[in-house]
Amino acid sequence: MDGFKIHRKREKKKQNSDQQTEQKTNSQTDALTPEDRQLDEFLQLCKKSADFVSFRYSEESGYYIHYYKSMVDPDVLHRYILPYVNGEKRVGTLFGLQCVLPIDGTQVVKDVEKISEAVMSGAVLIQTKGNLKEVLTVPAVSIEKRAVSLPEVEYSVVGPKEAFVESIDANLNLVRKRLPVPELIVQELKVGRLTKTRVAIVYMDKIANEENVNTVMQRIEDFDYDKVIDSSILAQLISDNSSSPFPQMIDTERPDRVVGVLTEGKIALIVDGSPHVLTGPTPLEEFFSAFEDYYLPWHFASAFRLIRLFAVFFSVISTPLYVAVLTYHYEMIPQNLLSPLIASRSGIPFPPIIEACILELTIELLREAGARLPTKIGQTIGIVGGIVIGTAAVQAGLTSNVLLILVALAALASFTTPVYQMGNVIRLIRFPFLLFAQLWGLVGVTFCFALFIGHILKLTSLGRPYIAPVYPLRLVDLKDSLFRLPNYLQKNRPTQLRSDVSKRFNLKSHKWRDHDIED
Known part of the structure; x- marks a missing residue:
């Protein structure tokens, strides 16, 4: 019985002690200001993460340190922060510590939003035992980035070989x-x-x-x-x-x-x-201009731009024209071409629209497979898959040789677009043209073309006309649009940009061409 009474007394003492501790904690919590509660709640939320470190550095220094170890550079922490927090270099206050830390960008702040922004950006938070309302934020972010490498999407033979990175x-x-x-x-x-x-x-x-x-x-x-x-x-x-x-x-x-x-x-x-x-x-014309054009003589640059424009037009219109002509307009086919065309389509059970859709979808499947697979496998899929599937489709009587050649050339022509985004647009808009060609023949192709032209006329880029300098017409800007003239003829910046300084350079004459040093 004596042992039981002693045990009961111990339990009562423990309950009284817990109640006193709880009352003391509640009184301290009630004494905190709303800003202090926000800071405490923020730190408690951060402590739920396994990579958040929060500790008291030592009894002597009286500093509390908080940071995300996944975002902080450990070399900066152990070399430039912790040695100044403890030992002989202890200064006792946040402002004193801020003065001796050999790191730029330190701040003593009270605002919880600024504290949250700092710690989530890779800063170390430091508090003192006597003042938990203020926090010293010390930048120590660990920056992981890859080295500058070659361009992968916009590769060029001439010109710089540097590309942007993620930093x-x-x-x-x-x-x-x-x-x-x-x-x-x-x-x-x-x-x-x-x-x-x-x-x-x-x-x-x-x-x-x-x-x-x-x-x-x-x-x-x-x-x-x-x-x-x-x-x-x-x-x-x-x-x-x-x-x-x-x-x-x-x-x-x-x-x-x-x-x-x-x-x-x-x-x-x-x-x-x-x-x-x-x-x-x-503007629209810039999507068909490779920056490599400016590293070449203007004759070649102009020729290559015109080739790209023709290639894009051919890529969009070739297959729909095939469907429209074979469905509604046989009389447009020359007599010498009509016999081999009929021979190539003999035995094919599908109309031209189904035949074209089969090949177009096959090309798109090969493109997506080649883009999503690893590089070496993707190249193999694109080359071998195209040859094998194309040959098998012709031999099986699903498509004609003529359409296979047109679809292959159209896919090849779409790759000449120097900007990847516009290349995807060229791939997409062929299918509406195919649908209109099947419905109304050449009239449908013309109607679809008019719809796209009307849509482009209404488009703007940051409030500027999308198809400038063609509409509204700016003859001066045509010097560097569909083709590129020599540099000495392009003295002014594009007028549609409304630049405050319109002139790029002053070239009064070209007499220097006739007055070399030797003369």
């Missing part, structure tokens, strides 16, 4: 080293309620039109979206018409192209985490 700071460095002037302005915003992605708006002061810059800034600030993890998502959010299949901003991976458009008065958008940069305003 926004590295991408800004690639741009600034090519434009080492203070007129290159960079304004940074954070977009995405969850991702807090850094977006840099880059333009040339007094060259870029202020209205274009304000348009971009307003569109980025107006939309409320939870995630922006790539430049392509940002392009869809700020485009003039996001429902249009035609891209209204160029997505490029080449720093030289970005520098080129910046000097013309355009704007570049660099998104952290994306190896591609958006540029605009962008």
